[in-house]
Amino acid sequence: MQLPDKCKELFLEGITDVMFYPKEDCVIPVPFSMAQVLYINNCKLPDEPTLRLATSGENFVIAESLSVKVTQAKQGYGTIYTYNINANIEFGGENVRRAYQIMRDKSYYVVLRKLDGSLLLCYTLPGSFAVENNNTCSEKSQDRTFAASLKALSEPIPITLREA
Secondary structure (H helix, E strand, O other): OOOOOOOOEEEOOOEEEEEEEEHHHOEOOOOOOHHHOOOEEEEEOOOOOOEEEEOOOOOOEEEEEEEEEEEEEEEOOEEEEEEEEEEEEEEOHHHHHHHHHHHOOOOEEEEEEEOOOOEEEEOOOOOOOEEEEEEEEOOOOEEEEEEEEEEEOOOOEEEEEOOO
16 A cells, blocks of 8 residues: 555554454464565464454444554654554443453454455554553443554555464
8 A cells, every 4th residue: 555655644444343362372474574564374363352343243342433543654774553443332331341451461463354354464563552441421421432552564464364
């Protein structure tokens, strides 16, 4: 995906699901240079993610809105990509709270599902994953938002999963 030099932000379109998998439970064949990877085949992920944010379906957590923003910045000899994931939770707020407690201070890979069913991996750099869970209560409503951020050496990488 080519962007003009002045364009430093990219909102990914067509994302329907965002799934968070613990790094230690994933098998991802890492190539020599992450910055030049076009795709990764034969990945193995756990059967269920720690948290799955979806815009529709019968999932534990349904997001009213889901956004994934990628910001790139040149640093040293390469480009660092910062991912900001935000979701306004419609259903399943209690599941988000439990997942947040599990995910704090740990490292996760983020996998994005697009409308066409394809999967994209956000390959998290060590020590760069963070989560945030906000709950706003008023007299008439309760609003919950979930946010995650991470840094990577590349844009989202198309992946295929290992056959069982």
